[in-house]
Amino acid sequence: KAGVTQTPRYLIKTRGQQVTLSCSPISGHRSVSWYQQTPGQGLQFLFEYFSETQRNKGNFPGRFSGRQFSNSRSEMNVSTLELGDSALYLCASSLGIGAGRVKTQYFGPGTRLLVL
Amino acid sequence: QKEVEQDPGPLSVPEGAIVSLNCTYSNSAFQYFMWYRQYSRKGPELLMYTYSSGNKEDGRFTAQVDKSSKYISLFIRDSQPSDSATYLCATYRYGNKLVFGAGTILRVKS
Numbered sequence: 001k002a003g004v005t006q007t008p009r010y011l012i013k014t015r016g017q018q019v020t021l022s023c024s025p026i027s028g029h030r031s032v033s034w035y036q037q038t039p040g041q042g043l044q045f046l047f048e049y050f051s052e053t054q055r056n057k058g059n060f061p062g063r064f065s066g067r068q069f070s071n072s073r074s075e076m077n078v079s080t081l082e083l084g085d086s087a088l089y090l091c092a093s094s095l096g097i098g099a100g101r102v103k104t105q106y107f108g109p110g111t112r113l114l115v116l
Numbered sequence: 117q118k119e120v121e122q123d124p125g126p127l128s129v130p131e132g133a134i135v136s137l138n139c140t141y142s143n144s145a146f147q148y149f150m151w152y153r154q155y156s157r158k159g160p161e162l163l164m165y166t167y168s169s170g171n172k173e174d175g176r177f178t179a180q181v182d183k184s185s186k187y188i189s190l191f192i193r194d195s196q197p198s199d200s201a202t203y204l205c206a207t208y209r210y211g212n213k214l215v216f217g218a219g220t221i222l223r224v225k226s
Contacts, residue, residue, distance in 0.1 A: 004159070033214075042218035043160070043204060056213050090159050102148045102208055107159030 002027065004093050004108035012114045018079040021111045025072050025093030031055075031101060032074040034066060037088040037110070046089075049074055050097045078113075086115045119143055122205055122217030131226050135192040139205035139217045142186065146207040146215075149181045151220075154202045154219065164190070164210045195224045 005024045013019050025032050033056075034046040045058040049068035066076040072093070078085055089112075094105040122139045129135055137151075147196040150169055152160035166172045172179045180189040188205050205217040 035216075043216040045213040045215070048213065058213060092159070099208075099210055100147065101214075102165050103162075104151060105162065105214075106153075107161065109157070109159050 001029035004091055004106055006089075006091050006108040006111050008111060008114050009109065010114075012116065013081050014116050015081055015083060017081050018077065019081060019113060020075055020077045021089055021091075021113075023074045023076075023091030023093070023108060025074070025091075026106055029095055029104070029106075030072050031094045032068055032099050033073065033092045033094075033101075033105070034074070034076050035090040035092065036060070037090055038086075043090070046076065048097065055097055081115045083115050086113060088112050117142060118218075119215045120205060120207055120217040121172045122220055124218050126218060126223055128223045128225060129195055131195060131197060131224055132225075133195050135195050135199070135222060135224075136191075137190040137192075137203050137205075137220050137222070139188040140186055141188065141207050141215075143207070143209070144183070144186065145155035149179070149188050150206040150208070150214075151177075151179055151188075152204040152206060152216075153164055154204060156201075161177040168198060192222075195222075196226045197224050200224050 031050045033048040048056040068074045088110040089108045092099040092107045150165040151163045154160040169183045176193045178191040202219040204219040
């Protein structure tokens with residue numbers, strides 16, 4: 001079974017630009033979560049989608065947004081990029097939300113974003 | 117104060133040593149406790165999860181949770197160079213997000 005895929009794997013942008021990252025979950029997984037990972041802050045939760053609805057949101061500004069499509073694929077968008085947005089963005093998929101997520105959550109390899 | 121505290125290390129040990137990785141958490145409502153391993157340039161992978169206090173063993177790995185002191189531990193026996201990675205603890209309570217520790221960098225020297 002194919003794992004979680006994320007595209008692109010690497011991205012370089014300049015301040016003020018916007019970026020869209022894509023995540024394809026494992027087949028049959030309906031929940032997709034997004035995380036930002038930086039050396040200083042570690043792994044921080046951005047948001048979670050299930051059945052095309054945002055179920056949980058972390059403490060990030062409104063510049064960070066996401067959506068999920070009917071096939072469970074998800075995209076996240078960051079507008080008006082800042083230098084501090086440079087990070088590894090990880091997507092994780094799981095069968096569902098709730099406690100089942102604990103056992104079935106698998107991460108993708110991430111998209112490394114560099115903002116200049 | 118962060119909800120989950122974890123010493124970032126790095127922790128350097130010789131091959132064959134017993135490794136002890138630890139986290140503390142602040143919210144007694146957390147119900148699930150997980151350990152993830154992350155190799156360089158990869159996403160985290162789930163190593164173990166526990167629901168209650170006590171020990172859970174899987175091969176060379178033992179996860180331990182003490183809810184009374186809000187302490188989570190991962191022990192690695194007979195450590196190997198292939199165990200060199202970042203280890204992240206995480207907690208979860210129903211209806212909420214997973215909360216991760218900062219991660220501990222482990223280096224096992226051959």
